[in-house]
Amino acid sequence: xxxxxxxxxxxxxxxxxxxxxxxxxxxxxxxxxxxxxxxxxxxxxxxxxxxxxxxxxxxxxxxxxxxxxxxxxxxxxxxxxxxxxxxxxxxxxxxxxxxxxxxxxxxxxxxxxxxxxxxxxxxxxxxxxxxxxxxxxxxxxxxxxxxxxxxxxxxxxxxxxxxxxxxxxxxxxxxxxxxxxxxxxxxxxxxxxxxxxxxxxxxxxxxxxxxxxxxxxxxxxxxxxxxxxxxxxxxxxxxxxxxxxxxxxxxxxxxxxxxxxxxxxxxxxxxxxxxxxxxxxxxxxxxxxxxxxxxxxxxxxxxxxxxxxxxxxxxxxxxxxxxxxxxxxxxxxxxxxxxxxxxxxxxxxxxxxxxxxxxxxxxxxxxxxxxxxxxxxxxxxxxxxxxxxxxx
Amino acid sequence: xxxxxxxxxxxxxxxxxxxxxxxxxxxxxxxxxxxxxxxxxxxxxxxxxxxxxxxxxxxxxxxxxxxxxxxxxxxxxxxxxxxxxxxxxxxxxxxxxxxxxxxxxxxxxxxxxxxxxxxxxxxxxxxxxxxxxxxxxxxxxxxxxx
Numbered sequence: 001x002x003x004x005x006x007x008x009x010x011x012x013x014x015x016x017x018x019x020x021x022x023x024x025x026x027x028x029x030x031x032x033x034x035x036x037x038x039x040x041x042x043x044x045x046x047x048x049x050x051x052x053x054x055x056x057x058x059x060x061x062x063x064x065x066x067x068x069x070x071x072x073x074x075x076x077x078x079x080x081x082x083x084x085x086x087x088x089x090x091x092x093x094x095x096x097x098x099x100x101x102x103x104x105x106x107x108x109x110x111x112x113x114x115x116x117x118x119x120x121x122x123x124x125x126x127x128x129x130x131x132x133x134x135x136x137x138x139x140x141x142x143x144x145x146x147x148x149x150x151x152x153x154x155x156x157x158x159x160x161x162x163x164x165x166x167x168x169x170x171x172x173x174x175x176x177x178x179x180x181x182x183x184x185x186x187x188x189x190x191x192x193x194x195x196x197x198x199x200x201x202x203x204x205x206x207x208x209x210x211x212x213x214x215x216x217x218x219x220x221x222x223x224x225x226x227x228x229x230x231x232x233x234x235x236x237x238x239x240x241x242x243x244x245x246x247x248x249x250x251x252x253x254x255x256x257x258x259x260x261x262x263x264x265x266x267x268x269x270x271x272x273x274x275x276x277x278x279x280x281x282x283x284x285x286x287x288x289x290x291x292x293x294x295x296x297x298x299x300x301x302x303x304x305x306x307x308x309x310x311x312x313x314x315x316x317x318x319x320x321x322x323x324x325x326x327x328x329x330x331x332x333x334x335x336x337x338x339x340x341x342x343x344x345x346x347x348x349x350x351x352x353x354x355x356x357x358x359x360x361x362x363x364x365x366x367x368x369x370x371x372x373x374x375x376x377x378x379x380x381x382x383x384x385x386x387x388x389x390x391x392x
Numbered sequence: 393x394x395x396x397x398x399x400x401x402x403x404x405x406x407x408x409x410x411x412x413x414x415x416x417x418x419x420x421x422x423x424x425x426x427x428x429x430x431x432x433x434x435x436x437x438x439x440x441x442x443x444x445x446x447x448x449x450x451x452x453x454x455x456x457x458x459x460x461x462x463x464x465x466x467x468x469x470x471x472x473x474x475x476x477x478x479x480x481x482x483x484x485x486x487x488x489x490x491x492x493x494x495x496x497x498x499x500x501x502x503x504x505x506x507x508x509x510x511x512x513x514x515x516x517x518x519x520x521x522x523x524x525x526x527x528x529x530x531x532x533x534x535x536x537x538x
Contacts, residue, residue: 126473129402135438137404137412139498141531143397144484146472153464153486160464160511203469203481255438257486258496262464 004243004277007392009098010231011239012046012108013224014350015039019187019341023118025218032220033062033114034070040110040222045235051224053078053109055097057089058344062114062220078106082246082382086123086147087291087337088266088375090345091382092246097225107226113346114220122216123147135255147293148213151377152205155296158263159207162310166207168317169295170198172331173211173338175322176292180335183361187215188339212295214337221346223353239356239386242369243278245270246382253379265300265376270383275306278369278385282306285385286367287330287355289348290376292337297376302329305373305383324362333362345374349384356386395520396500396533397482400475403522403529412439414453419530422519425453426492437495458517458532460487463496465509481505485534487515502535513537 016039017032018025025032041048048071054064055078064079080096082089090113097109117123126145127136136145144150158164177193180186193211201210231237249269252259261268275281282305290298299313307329308316316328324330334340334351341347352372354360368390373383406413418425427439431448435456442449464486471477485501488494501509502518514537521530 124472126476127402128474131405132402133405134407134411137406137416138438141397141401141404141529142484142498142500143401143468143473143476143482144466144498146470148470149466149468149472149484152466153484156466157464157511203467205469206467251444256496256498257464258437 005095005098005102006242006277006279007228007240008102009225009241010228010237011223011353011386012226012231012234012236013040013042013044014353015041015043015222016185016347016350017220019185019217019219019343021187022122022216022218025116025118029114029116029119029220030062030066032116032218033067033112033222036220036222037067037071037110037112040224043236044224046108046224049073050108051110052076053097053100053106055080055093055109055111056113057082057093058085058087058113060113061120062112078109082380084378084380086293086375086378087345088378088381089246090291090349090374091244091372091384092380094223094225094241094349094384095244095246095382098241098244101225101227107230109225110222111225111346112220112222113344115343116218117216118218124216138256148205148208151294151297152208153257154263154377155207155294155300158296158300161263162313164299164313168299168313169207169212170195171317171319171322172292172295172298173198174319176332176336176338178319178323179333179362180339183335183340186335186340187217188335207296208294211338214293214342217342219341219343221343221350223346223349236357238389239353240391242280242385242387242391243274244382244384245273245277246380248379248381263300265297265304266379266381267301267304267373267376267383270381271305274383274385278387280369280385284369285329285371287324287333287364287370289332289336289352289372291345291348291374292332293376301373301376305371325364330362330364333360333364348372352386356388395522396502398475398479401473403527405529411441415439416529418453419519419532420528424456424458424517424532426456426495427451428454435493435495456489456492459537460489460497460515462509462511462513462515463488464511465501467505467509483509485515487534497532499532499534502533
């Protein structure tokens, strides 16, 4: 018997809270999560009491047991957390939930993330500590402490090795902002970005300008997974999981920037596993949501998923190729982490579902394979793909 | 020599379980000690309780000349720590040490923060001391080799 998640699980529902700039949510983080979960249940046509599992990542504060208590769940069967920080675990949280459904441990699992950075502190700020020990002691005393600073040297090395120009990073940013203008839920709707605006924006850490960096937001998002068989009786049977994988390459994220494969988004081992599990190839992919903590991570993610060769980046990463509906590879069609919302990538998962359903604000025609990559340059990272009925 | 970055950043030291103790003590004495496996003779960095190649626990620390090659770099503009407000830009360097199996060290590249940065440039270490006694620590900084 082949062991695979392919077509075993379907996305029954997706839900989200209102998305806010950081610090602007009028409601506590836990309440935002409850709203997202209820919205996903309503979308799925299921009672919240039918949920029997929660799966999350990045040490989400919104404890599965508290959620089960708050929602009056009768029979909680699954409470799983993917190790690792940032959005690296987003697709792995889907994988873990799906594995549980596929093996009969649970029937109806919510993957959720709540993130009110205004209430609990921003990721883009350095630590307020007197002392630092262990791996971070090798970097923080040199002023290397924010995520942008942790990743910029990887991107600089990749750009050096492959002769990449900054216009490639700019194209990724422009695509996200372009798509966000059609999305009424996007925090950056009404804030279009031109190439001139991008070029004039301030440096954060070279090669990243302000618009290469994700937002910091308050909000919550949730998706509800059931078996593909059960989904047939629900309003949304049409979005199947093709594959979802997590993990890390050899010595990825070794302390003090000692990863052997340094100029990498950490998908060198994951992408081949995703394609094998899903039974598809890069050429079959119709639309991609690729986690933008920073544009440079998207660039390396796309290369490592086989959409272009490293030496083709300058030609491939141009706005015309990335913009829906006609681009060669429409990218981050909701506005992504840069311009829709930074919900540690769960917003991107929801958009990947919407593309299969045909309900994106920037729909790509006839989507059969919709791919999502999570948390580039962190370890573990993860990625997934959804498929339409036509992939069965 | 004054420090490259202002005071007020977290002071580094070994992990609570003692891992890395030798490295931090040696920097205080202007020596670079890096972890080396006594079984397979290879360097590894950062420090760990086991050799990732041969799984021996018999790890020591060997002195290494503080000279290397610029492996990557970044020029930092946006301050993310109160101690760095107004202190920009500055350069973070990632230095590979060919004489120690190409392990890498993070540091700052001293000199003009707007100097051109070229991967592959040869650099040499400069020890930078902070504070006294129990609260003191030392960093290893880098400058372009003359």
